[in-house]
Amino acid sequence: MVPAHALPSLDSLVDGVRAGNRAMLARAITLVESRKAEHRALAEELLQKLLPFTGQALRVGITGVPGVGKSTTIDTLGTQLIAQGHRVAVLAVDPSSTRSGGSILGDKTRMARLSMDSRAFIRPSPSAGTLGGVAARTRETMLLCEAAGHDVVLVETVGVGQSETAVADMTDTFLVLMLPGAGDELQGIKKGIIELADIVAVNKADGDNAVRARTAASEYRAALHVLGGRDAHWTVPVLTYSGLTGEGLPELWQQVEQHTARARAAGSFTAKRSAQQVKWMWTLFDDRLRTRMRSEPALRAELARLEKDVADGHLSPTLGAGRIAARLGI
Incomplete structure (x- = not known):
């Protein structure tokens, strides 16, 4: 949490974020992530003041199973984008421990090149137990990064649970990374994830894996043809690339830009x-x-009793929900 004495003034935070000061941006994000009531009020005011300077970035969600190479891909892609003149922000959501609340927060070590560049900003955020592993304040963090002048925001998901749906709901383009030769490619497709995908990309298409990657891509294209896409104006492309060498990433980014252009032209963006x-x-x-x-002890105790009555079969879930609503005055 943010110690009260460490908080800069609201005007200082606004000016620092607008100037692209990475230290001030980090402090603003820490403020937004705080759950203290006094910090939340200040964070809301900060976000409102910065709101006119947001919305100009391209927001891209990136998901894939653990080991698919998300961090390596982002490190290489982000470095290429910076070379083209972009300023890149990476919001990498780490899984928090359900027991201790601890988090790995190791993305800066996995994105070594990108983390050293002053035109990039990497923020590893613990999921803090939120649904699907998406950090509670990822959306507000995205707005702060945009206000700081970052025109590309990459949101990396944990790659498990329901985080994919949450990230797809906060980004413009949703990129699903796949592995070559990971068993039966068609059986390995998670229909719900594919339905969310705007672009599918098979990583590790280098060396001996290149042929397997092309084969996997062909099978994914066939599966997508059967499943169909979610947008009438867009046919989901399937590409191959190497996050390690960077080969194929420029073409992948071209598809991201084309997807945005199509959405704008169709009026859906x-x-x-x-x-x-x-x-x-x-x-x-x-x-x-x-x-x-959770914050009112008396209410928390009453809820615990209601939960037990419902669990024991003494009270119907419908009546239990009604009593909670009545207790809250709604």
């Missing part, structure tokens, strides 16, 4: 972002409601 904002508002409301329920 702005509508999608607007819908995401409204959905996030309700997500935050639900979060606050649950926080209030």
Whole structure:
């Protein structure tokens, strides 16, 4: 958490973030991630002041099973984008321990080149037990990075659970990374994830893996042809690339840009972002409601009794929900 004496003034935070000061950006994000009531009020004011300077970045979600090479891909891709004149922010959500709340937070070591560049900003955030492993304040962090002048924001998911859905709901383009030769390619497709994908890319297409990668890509294309895409204006492409050598990544980024261009031309880009904002508002409301329920000892004890009655079969879930709502005055 942020010690009260360590907090800069609101104006200092706004000016520092707008100037692209990485230290001030980091302090602003830490403030936004704080769960203290006094910090939340300041964070809300900060976000409101910076809101006019947000929304200009290209937001890309990246997912894939552990070991697919997400961090290596982001390190190489981010380095290439910076060479083209972009400023890149990476929001990498690490799995928090369900017992201790601890987090690996090792992304800066896995993205060695990118983390050393002043035009890049990497923020590893613990998931803090939120649904699907997505950090509770990832969306606000994205806005702060945009206000700081980063025109590309890459959001890396844990690659397990429901985090893919949450990240797809906060980004413009959702990229699903696959491995070559990982067993039966068609059986390995998770239909729900593929339905979210805007682009599918098979990594590690180098050396002896190149042929297997091309074979896997062909099988994914056939599967996608059967499943169909989620957007009428876009056919999901399947590419091969090497996160290690960087071969194929320029073509991959061209597809990201083309996907955005198609969405803008079809009029769905702005509508999608607007819908995401409204959905996030309700997500935050639900979060606050649950926080209030946990923060009042008397209410927490009453909820525990209700849960036990429902679990023991003495009270129906419907009546239990009604009593909780009545207790909250809703």
